Amino acid sequence: MAASKDKSFLIQRGTTYLVNVKVPAHLREIIGKAHLRQTTGTDSLARANLIKHGIIHALKQQIEEAERVHGGKTKRAVGSRIREAMQWRLDLQQAQDYDRDNPEAEAWDITTSLLAERAEEIEEAEGLTRAKEFHAIAIGKANPISAHVDQWIAERPMKPRQQTDYRRAVAKFTAWLAAGKHPEAIERITKRIAGQYVSEAFSNAGVHPRTANKDISCIASLWKWAERKGIAKENVWSGQSLPKPKAGRKEEPRPFTNEEIKTLFNGKVVAVGRRKPALVQPSPMLRDFMTIAALSGMRVEEIAKLTVEDVTNGYFDIHTAKTKAGIRQVPIHPALSEIVTRRTDKRKPKDTLWPELPEPKPGSPIEKSQKVVKEFVTYRRQVGVDDREEGARQSKVTFHSWRRTFVTKAEQAGQQPHLIEVVVGHKRPGMALGVYSGGPLMEQLRTVVESVSLPSGVSLPTINQNSHSGSVLAPSTS
Incomplete structure (x- = not known):
């Protein structure tokens, strides 16, 4: 070659x-x-x-x-040593149980003697500090971080993707502890050690404060749990977060402009490599996703999870969401008639609207919408819709900008903020609306949705009324 x-x-x-x-x-x-x-x-x-x-x-x-x-070998050796210490703890518990049932037995004394001999071997090979930590874990006076992660995760409701982030944050911290020969028991982590980790792993390494604080928050959550369980005496991560950089208005994420919307829907003639300039347009699936997002304010994962039965009564029925307020019904915009009818026609109620998307395996951290998000990033860059400050972590325009665009256009159309919040699934403020109110009427929400439109110059396909028995936009009368 x-x-x-x-x-x-x-x-x-x-x-x-x-x-x-x-x-x-x-x-x-x-x-x-x-x-x-x-x-x-x-x-x-x-x-x-x-x-x-x-x-x-x-x-x-x-x-x-x-x-x-x-x-390297240090981390693997320390991890192995912790597992061994936990096995000794189990052995001691079993010996104690055996002695309780057999008063003449000496299982506890024999096991503790053997444990002391093992600790001496570790002292000769790895030093006194490691030997003391090993012995403290074995007799139950110290609790290794890794031994509690599964229970902590199990008691904290999270999506698989969040679980992966939390486990990764803790794994990075324990790896740093192993490399620096710090103790790995929860009780022995001091504020000084926590502060040293923040300085070395984030501040000195030039990690963006938002990324650093995400990791610190994850580890702090483990310590809060350990504090409630009586394992940790205090949360040593309190006050360890890095100061958030003061972002000017220019650095904030933003909605799309009308010109950007036109480009994203209509495509753009671009030259890829040495090829002749050609019109690059969104795939049919991506175009459908963008249209629904722009005219409903729904999150990309909410759209990806839609099934046929979720759109048969004149609204999008969202069953699962990030928050309680996110579980809602969003009226279907008339301009979405062709898309929804096409994607529900001759399909069963439980069928997905998006057969193009693979179903994530149970417990997978990969969300169903991931393919859409990746395709959108590639496409918008191809057509030149990007807005990234030098040194910024990401562009100020992402797929989430469709949601910002919907809210912006609804506000500019004069819609009431508390009704917009219901449509997009935000918690309503105040005691009256947030606690006492039973919620607005569907027709009020429909007014909000239908106040939003795409800019002139963007054409959407219309439904052929003769080819279908009825419209999915009309609520069922049966």
């Missing part, structure tokens, strides 16, 4: 080539990604091949550093 045609370690996003390096499976939980990627800043494959080698080297150094600090 000619060097100029070589695409090893390269992927294309929009018109630009990125270097892509795979992260080893055992380090993905620590690094937080399956791949490390960095742009070459060029749409030329030949130029990208000249640039990529230095980037590959830099990305591989990151992986090697993670392996050295987090994924």
Whole structure:
């Protein structure tokens, strides 16, 4: 293969080539990604091949550093030692139970003697600190963090994806403890150790405060749980969060402009690589998703979970949501008639509206809408709809901007804020509306939804009234 045609370690996003390096499976939980990627800043494959080698080297150094600090023999040895100590704890409990039933037996004395001998072996091999921690865990005077994670997660209702984030945050912290030879028992983590972790893992490493605070919040949640259980005496993570950067108005996420909406729906003529300029448009599925999001204010995952029976009474029936307020009914905008009818026609009530999307396995952290979000990111970049400040974590326009756009247009149409909040699933403020009110009428919500429209220049398909027996927009009279 000619060097100029070589695409090893390269992927294309929009018109630009990125270097892509795979992260080893055992380090993905620590690094937080399956791949490390960095742009070459060029749409030329030949130029990208000249640039990529230095980037590959830099990305591989990151992986090697993670392996050295987090994924090496020290972490595995410490993890193994904790599991061994927990097994000794079980053995001691069983010995105690046996002695209780057999007064003449000496199982407890024999087991504690053997444990002391094992602690001496560890002291010779790994030092006094490790030996003391091992012994404290074995006799139940210290509780290793890893031994409580499953129970903590089980008692905290979360989506699989949130569970993955929480486990990853704790795994990164315990890996740091192992690398620095700090104690790994909850009771022995002091505010000083917690503060040192925040400084070394986040502040000194240049991690964005929002990302750092997400991890710190996850670990603090474990400590709050441990405090309630009587395992931890105090939450050493209190006050450890990094100060949030003061974001100017220009840095805030925003809704789409009318021109951006037109571009996203109508497409744009662009040149990809060395190909001749061609019209790039959204796929039929992505176009349907964008239309529903723009004219309902629904979240992308709420749309992805829709089934036929969820749209047969003139409204979208949302059964599961992030909050209690998110469980709601959203009137179907008349402009969505063709989409909804097409996607429900001749299908069973339990059938999904989106057969193109794979169903995540039970317990999977992957959400059903993930494919849509990824496709949207690629598409909007291809057509030039992007707004990213230098050094920013992400663009100010994302799929969630459709939700911001809906709220903005409803407000600009003069709709009452408390009714908009019901439509989009936000908690209503105040005692009167938030507690005492039984909620607005569906016709009030329909007025809010129908006040929103796409800008002129965006054409949507209309339903052929002769090809279907009825409209999905009309509430059932049966």
